[in-house]
Amino acid sequence: MSAERMRPDARPIDERLVRRLVDGRFPRWAELPVERFPSGGTVNAMYRLGDDMVVRLPLVEGGAADVAAERRWLPRLAPLLPVAVPEVLGAGEAAEGFPWPWSVYRWLPGEIPEAGALSDPEALATDLAGFVAAMRGVALPGAPGAHRGGPLATLDAATRSAVEELRGIPEEDVDCDALTAVWQDALDAPAWDGPPVWLHADLMPGNLLVADGRLTAVIDFGCAGVGDPACDLFPAWNLLPAAAREVFRERLGVDGATWRRGRGRTLSQALIALPYYRKTNPAMADNARHVIRAVLAERERSRQASARPV
Incomplete structure (x- = not known):
């Protein structure tokens, strides 16, 4: 079941909305494909933007504050940590009927670890x-x-x-x-x-x-x-x-x-x-x-x- 349906207060989001948001805010990325990325998250939705980026949007009002927090703190935390953390490449704002800020991040490769199936x-x-x-x-x-x-x-x-x-x-x-x-x-x-x-x-x-x-x-x-x-x-x-x-x-x-x-x-x-x-x-x-x-x-x-x- 999609994250959008897990919570009754979740905002409906689809590829068409994300496409409009990206095109309106970042026309330089208008030619890049948008594709929903399956996620078990319950506060944010993610959409791949081309091969190298991901759009992350709050599903619920409470997630909107997270957007501002990450924009403020991730650039400061990144050089202090031993592994990669998300890098904000674009700051989106409310538009197209979507009421909250959202961000475009650099895509980080890797697999999600699974309990009981760790190699080391x-x-x-x-x-x-x-x-x-x-x-x-x-x-x-x-x-x-x-x-x-x-x-x-x-x-x-x-x-x-x-x-x-x-x-x-x-x-x-x-x-x-x-x-x-x-x-x-x-x-x-x-x-x-x-x-x-x-x-x-x-x-x-x-x-x-x-x-x-x-x-x-x-x-x-x-x-x-x-x-x-x-x-x-x-x-x-x-x-x-x-x-x-x-x-x-x-x-x-x-x-x-x-x-x-x-x-x-x-x-x-x-x-x-x-x-x-x-x-x-x-x-x-x-x-x-x-x-x-x-x-x-x-x-x-x-x-x-x-x-x-x-």
Whole structure:
């Protein structure tokens, strides 16, 4: 199902609209073909423009602010990061009945990594840790708060509501009591008491590009800003297998409390996504299931380890 139909507030977009927008704003690209690029994204639509560019347009009003944020911060972040990030080539504005700004980016080649099908998970874990560490080391002034950078408790009501919704979907067959225990453990972890750090804040597999198993680019910086470093631990559970997860943790030097908060944040996102997208966005729903399995398996390994005699 197309992204345009996943949310009731999504703006309808098609090739004809994108063609008119491009021709009106950038007549020099009027001869280049426009073709919709399939994506599991729920906030933006993407259309290839020729071979070397992509048009990215908000599907919902909330995505419009991301356009301005990326235009401001991507040029500043790019030279500080170890992999490629989107480069804005053209700034489009509202026109043709489309109410929000949009952008043209340079096309970044690569494949989206798939959990369970990584060719070199530990190398990818090292690359991801390098990216996260580089983000944390950014010292650009005037940073906004990251979309997911605030206290974990702000997610409590939505997370518990999602757990109860999953209880009513027996075909998903999840251990809701165990998931609630993991979530409570995250809430009980000490809060971050250091200075806020720069975060991408949306390190889903769909926002990563790889080639030959290695990280080559990170895209979609609409949620970026400063906050709790636990927010950028998502790949540990939404992508990496257990051994590579430990490599990721060791490379970043993550303390126990931050790890627990990071696991809770990743789980919360999965729990909320699964009932919402299970019938409309297979990629999002499958990744949510992967996160749930990974978190429960990690919990079971921890329980078994603590039960062994010393």
